[in-house]
Amino acid sequence: MLSALLPMAESGSTQWLSFDWNALISNLGPATIDGLTFGAIYALVALGYTLVYGVLNLINFAHSEVFIVGAYGVIFTLSALGFNGSPPNLGIGPIILNLLLAMIVGMIASCTTAVAVERLAYKPLRKRNAPRLVFLITAIGVSFVIQYAIFAFHSKNAEPAVTMFTPKPIFDLGGTIIDSQQLTIIIAAVVMMIAVDRFIAKSKTGRGIRAVAQDPATSTLMGVNSERIILATFAIGGLLAGAAALFYVMKVPSGVIYNGGFLLGLQAFAAAVLGGIGNIRGALVGGLVIGVISNYAPFLLGDSNWSQVVVFAVLVLVLVVRPQGLLGQTLGRSKA
Amino acid sequence: MSTVAESSETTKTDKVTFMQRWHMLERWQQWAALIVVALALYLLPVLNPPIISTDGGGSDFSIACFDMARMALIAVGLNIVIGYAGLLDLGYVAFFAVGNYVAAMLTSPDSPYLKIPYLWTLPVAVIVTMIFGVLLGVPTLRLRGDYLAIVTLGFGEIVRLLATIIPAMRGQEGFSKVGAPPGTASDGTPLFTNSNGLPWYWLTLTVLLLVMILVGNLERSRVGRSWIAIREDEDAAETMGVPTFKYKVWAFALGAGLGGLSGALFAGQIGFVNNAKFDVVTSMLFVAAVILGGSGNKVGAAIGGAIVAYLPVRFTGIAEYKYLIFGIALILLMLFRSEGLMPARMHLLTYAKRAYQKATGKEIVAPESEDNPFAGDSKTLNLATEKEADEK
Numbered sequence: 001m002l003s004a005l006l007p008m009a010e011s012g013s014t015q016w017l018s019f020d021w022n023a024l025i026s027n028l029g030p031a032t033i034d035g036l037t038f039g040a041i042y043a044l045v046a047l048g049y050t051l052v053y054g055v056l057n058l059i060n061f062a063h064s065e066v067f068i069v070g071a072y073g074v075i076f077t078l079s080a081l082g083f084n085g086s087p088p089n090l091g092i093g094p095i096i097l098n099l100l101l102a103m104i105v106g107m108i109a110s111c112t113t114a115v116a117v118e119r120l121a122y123k124p125l126r127k128r129n130a131p132r133l134v135f136l137i138t139a140i141g142v143s144f145v146i147q148y149a150i151f152a153f154h155s156k157n158a159e160p161a162v163t164m165f166t167p168k169p170i171f172d173l174g175g176t177i178i179d180s181q182q183l184t185i186i187i188a189a190v191v192m193m194i195a196v197d198r199f200i201a202k203s204k205t206g207r208g209i210r211a212v213a214q215d216p217a218t219s220t221l222m223g224v225n226s227e228r229i230i231l232a233t234f235a236i237g238g239l240l241a242g243a244a245a246l247f248y249v250m251k252v253p254s255g256v257i258y259n260g261g262f263l264l265g266l267q268a269f270a271a272a273v274l275g276g277i278g279n280i281r282g283a284l285v286g287g288l289v290i291g292v293i294s295n296y297a298p299f300l301l302g303d304s305n306w307s308q309v310v311v312f313a314v315l316v317l318v319l320v321v322r323p324q325g326l327l328g329q330t331l332g333r334s335k336a
Numbered sequence: 337m338s339t340v341a342e343s344s345e346t347t348k349t350d351k352v353t354f355m356q357r358w359h360m361l362e363r364w365q366q367w368a369a370l371i372v373v374a375l376a377l378y379l380l381p382v383l384n385p386p387i388i389s390t391d392g393g394g395s396d397f398s399i400a401c402f403d404m405a406r407m408a409l410i411a412v413g414l415n416i417v418i419g420y421a422g423l424l425d426l427g428y429v430a431f432f433a434v435g436n437y438v439a440a441m442l443t444s445p446d447s448p449y450l451k452i453p454y455l456w457t458l459p460v461a462v463i464v465t466m467i468f469g470v471l472l473g474v475p476t477l478r479l480r481g482d483y484l485a486i487v488t489l490g491f492g493e494i495v496r497l498l499a500t501i502i503p504a505m506r507g508q509e510g511f512s513k514v515g516a517p518p519g520t521a522s523d524g525t526p527l528f529t530n531s532n533g534l535p536w537y538w539l540t541l542t543v544l545l546l547v548m549i550l551v552g553n554l555e556r557s558r559v560g561r562s563w564i565a566i567r568e569d570e571d572a573a574e575t576m577g578v579p580t581f582k583y584k585v586w587a588f589a590l591g592a593g594l595g596g597l598s599g600a601l602f603a604g605q606i607g608f609v610n611n612a613k614f615d616v617v618t619s620m621l622f623v624a625a626v627i628l629g630g631s632g633n634k635v636g637a638a639i640g641g642a643i644v645a646y647l648p649v650r651f652t653g654i655a656e657y658k659y660l661i662f663g664i665a666l667i668l669l670m671l672f673r674s675e676g677l678m679p680a681r682m683h684l685l686t687y688a689k690r691a692y693q694k695a696t697g698k699e700i701v702a703p704e705s706e707d708n709p710f711a712g713d714s715k716t717l718n719l720a721t722e723k724e725a726d727e728k
Contacts (some may be wrong), residue, residue: 059482124671134674136424136485137627141666144620148660262616266493269486305497312490319483320475 017301024299029176031295037182037251039291040189044244045268046275046283047196048114048237054213054278054329055233058122058132061139064265065146066114066238070245071256072150073109077102078162078249085253087163095165099246107242114238115231117142123227150258158260161253185247190284192243196236197280205232213278263308267294270315276325285326290314377541381534388650395649399533402605403649404642405540406598411625411641412547412634413594418623419631420560421587422567423477424485427492428622431592433614434468434495435461435599437505440609443515446506454515458543458600465596466589473588478581492616499611510610514603530607540601544638547594551634554590563587567632617659624662627669630677640677 024031045067052060060066081098082088090098121142125135167179200206208229211219220226248264249256271290275282293314294307301310318325358366380388381398389397410432417425438461441447443454452460476487499505516528517539528535554560562583565573574580603609621644629640644662648655 059486061485121667121671130670130674132481133418133422133424134670136482137623138667138670140426140485140620140623141663141670144617144663145660145667148657148663152657152660259617263493266486266490270490273483273486303501305501309494309497309501312487312494315490316475316487319479319487323479323483 019300020302021300023302024296027299029173031299032292033176033178033182035292035295036288037185037247037291038295039271039288040186041244041247041251041287042264042268042271042291043193043284043287044189044240044247045264046272046287047193047240047280049269049272050275050277050280050283051209051233051237053272055209055230056122058135059139059269060117060234060237061136061265062117062121062142062146063114063237063241064261064268065143066110066117066261067241067245067248067264067268068150068256068258068261069113069146070106070110070238070242071249071260072154072159073242074102074106074246074249075159075162075256077105078164079160083162083164085161085163087166090165099164102249103243103246106245107239110242110245111235111238113146114234114241118231118234147258147261154258156258158254158257162249163253164250181250185250188243189247192240193280193284196240199236200280205229209233266308267291267311270311270318273315274318274325276327276329278329279325279327282325282327282329289326374545378538381537395652396531396533398537399605400646400649402533402537402540404645405537405544406602406605407622407625407641407645408638409540409544409547409598409601409641410595410622411629411637411644412544412551413591413598414622414626415591415629415631415634415637416551416563416587416594417591418626419633419637420555420563420567421584422563423481423584423588424623425488425588425591426485426619426623427488427490427495427616428591428595429614429616429619430488430492430495431465431468431595432599432602432618432622433499434465435596436603436609436613437499437511437599438464438596439600439603440511440514441505444511444609445513446511451515453518454604455517457515458597461596461600462593465599466593468596469589469592470585472592473585477584477588489616489619492614492619496611496614496616499614505611507611510608510612512608514607514609516604516607528604530605533605536601536605540598543597543601547597548634548638555634559583559586621659621662624666627666628662628677630675632675636677 045063048063048066049060052058052063078098081101083098121138122135125138165181167181169177169179170183171178200209208219208224208226209232211222211224212226212229216226219229267290268287271286272283273286274289275284275286290311294311297307297310298304300306361369381401384391384397391397410428414425414428417423417428439454439457441449442452442457442460472488472491476484500507516526517535519527519535521527528539562573562578562580565576565578566580566583570580622641625641625644626637627640628643629638630636647661648658654661
């Protein structure tokens with residue numbers, strides 16, 4: 001039987017797996033910048049996974065759908081504002097105003113979805129003290145239902161592309177041009193993540209989140225309203241996913257489709273695990289690393305499908321070699 | 337210990353009394369009843385009962401029956417992973433895909449590799465998918481269950497992508513004329529064709545029944561008891577000396593093998609394999625089948641699989657919404673009846689009960705099934721509850 005499989009290995013290994021280092025090196029600059037831009041988006045989504053995991057020890061599979069609902073919110077707003085496939089001729093002020101409006105709608109959409117999911121699906125299970133597997137299957141079911149509700153009642157096709165502005169080159173780093181769009185996304189995402197980090201570290205709610213993450217029973221005894229804290233955690237994750245949705249629409253204008261959240265969610269989850277799930281700064285680091293890696297892969301291996309495969313390989317490798325992630329866990333309890 | 341202890345039909349009889357009546361039957365009576373049921377199953381596509389039939393919806397009933405049997409086999413396999421060992425595998429379609437490709441690459445004229453008779457691809461597919469299961473399970477099964485869920489989810493997607501990337505797997509183009517078992521009808525035409533589901537259904541049903549008997553035996557062996565122990569409380573099982581990692585890998589590999597087996601059968605019946613049939617949502621459908629039927633109960637899982645395959649072809653109006661409907665069913669079941677339509681029973685308790693009945697000749701009242709197939713850290717055994725409450 002082995003002889004039947006051997007030719008597969010032989011002929012396969014020479015044909016499909018080849019490393020084209022020249023292609024990578026000649027595109028290194030743009031690939032890195034673009035990777036960091038995507039990485040910033042992954043990091044924002046990864047924060048949603050990380051926060052919920054830190055507090056509830058639950059992988060919120062529905063978070064990718066929280067994100068995609070936000071993306072629909074963004075694209076509907078922009079269409080209503082009159083944007084379409086070709087960038088309008090607007091000054092910088094109106095553009096920023098329009099973007100902010102779209103982001104706020106996206107954030108509201110995502111946040112509402114996240115909070116609704118937690119109230120309708122997870123809270124009843126928590127009350128019943130349901131086992132972990134029940135939570136996971138519910139999360140999967142929720143993700144499934146949101147996807148296919150969009151599929152069945154809205155559209156099975158991608159939304160028409162919406163372009164907001166033409167990216168203008170701003171910097172020139174030794175031949176690598178950084179444009180205004182990349183810069184906006186990276187700066188905005190990093191600022192948001194710093195804000196969240198400070199919020200968790202300093203505010204009363206943030207203290208509550210850390211307390212519940214450490215020990216839910218004790219924090220409840222100490223007067224922390226853990227239900228309120230859990231809700232706040234989902235809300236923060238939703239807000240960030242909504243912001244990420246705007247950046248995603250800017251970067252991939254025609255990427256809003258009912259199952260568009262799935263792959264991005266997988267990347268973001270890999271980012272969260274790579275950085276150390278439960279660790280806010282880890283999500284940023286992991287997001288940027290995953291973004292860059294998944295952007296290098298198509299150049300190096302010659303097929304855009306490789307980026308998913310490479311990200312998955314990284315995920316498995318991290319789980320085998322360093323399951324606590326690059327920065328370790330700080331928000332969450334230590335794992336069993 | 338009857339092989340088929342939890343084989344309750346879909347009757348509306350009150351469950352406890354039905355099961356009690358079932359246990360009061362002699363062993364031979366149980367077997368006789370099951371043989372009648374099996375015969376009825378074999379005759380189902382021949383009788384083609386008017387209300388059940390899918391012909392009205394434009395799909396051939398024998399092929400619909402084959403699909404039901406195939407989904408039942410998948411659900412029985414996935415039930416080992418989810419229902420017995422309590423591991424959430426969200427990429428089961430990947431093993432199904434591997435089985436498809438094994439059958440296709442070893443029989444289709446489109447493939448340059450060594451050809452073997454179709455029936456031989458069934459065991460080969462089982463072995464190859466089991467190897468994949470071990471390769472995927474060993475790195476991830478040491479970690480907590482949620483990681484397994486996401487890694488398998490990723491794996492499901494990767495197999496599809498690799499089928500696109502690797503030229504030898506022919507991507508969209510795929511493999512046509514996948515082999516079939518030998519044999520010709522009296523007029524000389526081949527028995528197993530793509531358009532006639534009947535022989536395929538009989539083959540798959542036979543495989544399914546054999547697998548269920550084997551799984552039933554396994555369930556009552558040391559391995560099965562270890563799986564249940566792991567599902568109920570992994571730490572406690574480890575403390576009691578159960579090599580949890582080893583048995584988790586076993587469950588994962590066996591489940592994968594059955595996925596590969598049904599994949600090879602599917603490839604044979606359809607006769608064509610490409611990368612388009614293995615998207616991740618199909619995995620969700622498989623999970624829904626197991627949960628719907630009652631995870632931890634092989635008969636329940638098999639019926640769940642058949643239902644999931646049957647409803648969209650019988651009621652073609654809902655085909656568009658099937659993922660939505662099964663998704664909602666999944667959530668509602670988790671919220672209100674997480675043990676599924678046909679819950680697993682606490683086997684150990686049942687055996688104790690039956691031993692007690694034999695010894696004393698007296699009936700004891702079965703504890704009301706608070707039992708949940710996914711115990712984890714919650715109250716499954718009444719004994720454990722109070723102790724746990726103290727600890728928390």
